[in-house]
Amino acid sequence: MMSKNNLACTSNSRRNLLKGSITAASAGLVSAQLASVSASAAESSPKTRPFVERLPVYAPKTTVPELSPPAQAVAMGEECGRQDHQRWAEFYASKFYELHVRENMHSFHPDLPIQPIWGYDGIFPGPTFVAKYGEPVIVRIYNELPQNHVGYGSPEISTHLHNLHNASESDGFTGDYYSALKFGPTMSAPGKYKDHLYANCLAGYDEYHETHGDPREALGTLWYHDHRLDFTAPNVHRGLSGFYLLFDDIDSGNEYDTNPKALRLPSGVGKYDIPLVFHDKQFNAKGIMAFDSFNSDGILGDKFCINGKIQPYFEVERRKYRFRLLDGGPSRFYEFYLSYDGKDQSFTYIANDGNLLEAPLVMKKVRLSPAERADIVIDFAAFPIGAQVFLVNKLEQTSGRGPTGQILSGTQLLRFDVKANPPVDDASRVPDKLREQPPLPTADELKSMPKRVWEFDRGNGGWTVNGKLFNVKQVAAKPRLGTQELWILRGKGNWSHPIHIHFEEGRILSRNGKAPPIHERGRKDVYVIGPGEELRLVMKFRDYTGKYMMHCHNLTHEDHAMMVRWDIVT
Known part of the structure; x- marks a missing residue:
């Protein structure tokens, strides 16, 4: 039977939901002055000084010894009414994580007020997962968002791990949203949490069973974000996104790996392997993050956040680094250039959408649309100690229609400060061959x-x-x-x-x-x-x-x- 908590997916219900969220916002019931209806498109965010804060970089999220109550193939107890886990016995997990989705206070920049965001584990972006193919994990995702919230967004969640080869019930389908009070039209009951079984198997598992799937199908850079029906944009805008990185014996995450298959790319998540998520934000005159609930074309901001900070800097050594670039949206396209002393510099492009290319490409630019990823390697040995190297966006976009195609002088988004020589010789490399591609159909x-x-x-x-x-x-x-x-x-x-x-x-x-x-x-x-x-x-x-x-x-x-x-x- 369809519960009154279920919301039909029709154009009328979508408009009613939007109307309800705007009405609540306009009532002025805004925790910590959160701006729930956007400033005018003509209004600029307050001025902020560039490059005054360090880039936040996370160490990998740690496991928990066990889940209580234990995870089951069939949802029960306080878990939401999901469908049964497929292939439970085959992908039985012995590694467990807890992820708590909650409201917390966040500083985008010292020149703006500290303000509430929604975050996985209460941080923006969420914690970085590091996993291996062939090692299934269970992530228990608790929804602890305020159910009486005000402002934009909706406090039910459905977490999509983009683009894991995984079972439907753990994919984060848009109608599979839940909270302790409500549930989506493709769920059967509300709940405090949901268990996601991430098999970490390669596509083609049934055909290549002994190798956990086809090794040519491996992804490395994935990300997770909210996918709540009708409210994905505002929920992600409020902070609900994070990285999930996968390794195998080819992309092993160890630049000292003696396995002849190993690429030995720059390694050490949080040290020489750095995930970067880009979001553009708009702030009102008081410096509070704003979202235009009436805009159906595309949300563009005039402040650029990398890992949740506006125009940060990052100190590097004179060696190779792997940067995993993610356009976190909601609507802006980017074209990134690396600039030193006013001149564009080369870098090595190794992966598109988390998939290693067959061979690396030497590039001077890379374009990303929302949700696209690009892994690049920058060798800072090419620059002297004391150099300041900038990651610059030069692509013009003025509306949700997409980029105009015009290339501008650009905005400096991230500054790399070359501080020292590495303490040991750089053992990493970028080999001429990366990952073999599956054959195309005849x-x-x-x-x-x-x-x-x-x-x-x-x-x-x-x-x-x-x-x-x-x-x-x-x-x-x-x-x-x-x-x-x-x-x-x-x-x-x-x-x-x-x-x-x-x-x-x-x-x-x-x-x-x-x-x-x-x-x-x-x-x-x-x-x-x-x-x-x-x-x-x-x-x-x-x-x-x-x-x-x-x-x-x-x-x-x-x-x-x-x-x-x-x-x-x-």
């Missing part, structure tokens, strides 16, 4: 595989896929387990859409009828379609069944119905 295979066309447009009061607004109960596609399909993504209208497909990495066959650029020829999970563009992808559906999603990762487009549900069936 021409005969392409002719015989099912084909689906997805068109992304605007209409019917929101953002549409194939002319329809999202309905959480409507299944738009039912690919069969163990098959592969040709998916065609088309951009309609004068908009750019970063399209994210959950669960499996895909391969771009063509962009506008031509071979994709070299950095897009590996596996990906975010596919940017510009105005009038068409992408052809090959998607596989392996190892699990259940419900998954495809959506625009401009999070305001997602919240205004640019999503589809697809289910893997037997």
Whole structure:
């Protein structure tokens, strides 16, 4: 029976939910003066001095000895009403984590007031997980957000680990949200927490059982964020995102590794392996973070946060570092350059969307849309002690339509201060070969595989896929387990859409009828379609069944119905 706490996924309910959140905000019941309705688009944030605070960098999150009560295949007790865990016995976990989602106070910059955010473990960004393929873990995620909250967002959560090859019930489906009082339309009961079983298996597990899946399918840089139906953008904007890093015997996280398979990339999460998440924020005249609840095009801010701090600095040694760049959104595209003494510098591009490329690329720029990732290696041995090197965004974007294409002089986002020589010789390297790619389908295979066309447009009061607004109960596609399909993504209208497909990495066959650029020829999970563009992808559906999603990762487009549900069936 449908509970009164369940909210139907219709355009009317979406507008009512938005109206309710704005009404609560306008009543002035704002904890610590949180700005729940945005400042005017013309209003600028207060001035802040650049490069006065260190970049926050986390050590890996630690496990807990056990969970109490123990995790079960079937939800019971105070756990929310999720579906049963698939393949529980095969991926039985002996490592456990607790993650507490709560409101806490945060400082974005000394020139702004300390203010409330929502954070995993109460911090922004959330803690960094470090995991290994072949070692399943359970993460128990407690929802401790204030249920009588005021301001923007909604205190129910559904945590999506983007883009782990994982079972549907632990994927963070948008309708699987919960709190102690409410639950989503694809759940059966509220609860204080939810157990996520992260199998940490490679895609193709059933085919390559002895190696935990196909080693060519490994991802390294993943991230997790809230995916609550209708409120993903405000909940992520309030702070609900963090990193999840995976290693195997090729990308082993050890630059001293004697295994001949090991790449020996710069290593030591938090030391020479540094995750960087970028968010742009708007602050009102009082310096309080603001969010425009009426904006359905895209939220752009004029302050740039890296790991939750506005324009920080980071002290480095004269050696190689691995930086994992993540565009955390909600709507801005970036084009990053490395600048020293007013000149653009080279760096090495090694991974796209968390997937190592077949070979490294020497680049002077990298463009990211919301949710895209790029791993790069910078060798600071090229700079003298005392040098100040800047990471700069030069891409112009003035609206949610996407970037204008104009390259500007840019904004310095992060300053690297070259402080000293390393205490020991740099043992890391970037070899000429990184990770072998799975083969693309043959021409005969392409002719015989099912084909689906997805068109992304605007209409019917929101953002549409194939002319329809999202309905959480409507299944738009039912690919069969163990098959592969040709998916065609088309951009309609004068908009750019970063399209994210959950669960499996895909391969771009063509962009506008031509071979994709070299950095897009590996596996990906975010596919940017510009105005009038068409992408052809090959998607596989392996190892699990259940419900998954495809959506625009401009999070305001997602919240205004640019999503589809697809289910893997037997």
